[in-house]
Amino acid sequence: MRRRLFVLIFVLSVMAGCGVRTDGQVTIPETEPSSKTSARVELAEAMDAFGVLKQLDDAWQKRDCAAVERLTTWAESTLGGRACKATRNGRPAPARKRYTEAEFFLPNAADEDRWFVALARKPDPAYFLFVNEGDNWRIGAGPILVTGKSREPIEGAVPTDDPSTGVKARLAPQRYLAYLTDPAGVSGVTFPKGDAIRGLFGELVQRTEKVRPDRLTTDVRLIDGPQRALKLPDGGALVIHALEIEYRQKTGPGRSSLSHPLYGKGDLRGFTGKAKPAGLTGTEIVLVATEITGGTKMSTIALRRGLATLTAD
Template structure:
């Protein structure tokens, strides 16, 4: 089950002086071979959310070790290379102070490490954040994920998608179905062979059009694109059916000069960004862009993007190439 906790409810908890309370562990009963379960407390969720200020400060100070300490999952993957590049001049957006949180707390999870919860912070602009407990502490695993359109409601008690047979399959397959859609050129016209559909105006439709058209726009350079799943997905079952899935994709672009050329005619990435990541000016570049997503999967498995963040996570020179 999940509990949604608003700021009003949190105020009552904090007035009780429970700001540092940890997860509650429920041991297995006599003769029960099931592992003990844990339940995330509202006070601990609030404390983890409040820790975002420390993470914002670490990004401001380009403190890569602290960013690594405070993050896990896709945020750790992004932070490692981006922080190092920021020290070499890569421009990194500042992080605002998020507030007005609504907490989504999966109850009675098995094992303390790996426990997770999500937050919908409504101000200054709505974003999702996903926290995971790793090595005995809460770390930001995904986010901020700016909300696209209207966030689906998860009022009252709902079930973790992994424990809901009707929601589990659609939630589990969401990342794979994204890859199928984004690697199907015929899907640009809504007639793809993958069988996966997104409504007109969904950001995935625009991304597919970009991927299909990118090689032509780059000519005479040679440009290729690949889409991969990045890390695990976590999902909440929605009260009316379906699920809300938090997951990530990695889009990899490789660009090389055309025949007879020694440099790129239409570089995809700015020279300053390439230099910040690679330390030079390689002729051929591979760029990794990570999409951090919140996807609503309906009961009929129709998918809608409800949250999206796109980050340039790495740039590398092709193997064997030196810096110019």
């Protein structure tokens, strides 16, 4: 049976308020050692873990980078490291919304990697990946903003050793990497018209032209991590994964500073402290929720990008 719950905003406010101190620091509530013999995530536990979102929102608002680090993991922690410290140097803190009416999809797998996915319906649909580390729940990815329609997962995670759906779930990140690094299209990887990843691909191609006479090179890499994929009807899968895009921008001949910096004044000031750098190296994280059908089709149903690091020459 698929487990779901729509959580009202006043319930979340009560649950998530625990662990917030009035001295400007955000703490994680102490978690008692689990007495369960199974590693399976239960609905009540997932519902309680969703309250970590409010703690993270408060930490960002107060620029409490130590709390941001404790409340995040995997790809989301990369977005909260130097990016959080940059907000102390004048970069605006990210505008984080208070998400409610969550529907929980539990992997129902009794292994050491304890995780679940939540789909918050309001204020805008977004996916979140929660991961349990050291008996504390942390946000591994999210919000990942919904950009397309998806079928609802059915009970259970996709086994990594599944010879059909499991293989397709493992290959999904690699296929994204092949698509984004293949301007000629020789890999044969395609996405449907209007897919969000096609828009990102177009931007990667156009950025080189937009910054001229500056020079720009781009690298795309995968962010490693355990497979986190939920079963969809008819042999499909919902896969949560992440990419890293690194931009290296240099001045053109005869110039001492960049003509068209990729990033604005707030980012430059917060990360580098410079207004007119001679070169930039920036790393963006792309969080993705992908739907794989029972056949071979693949589509992006949710995507979010964020600047993780920026250095100046």
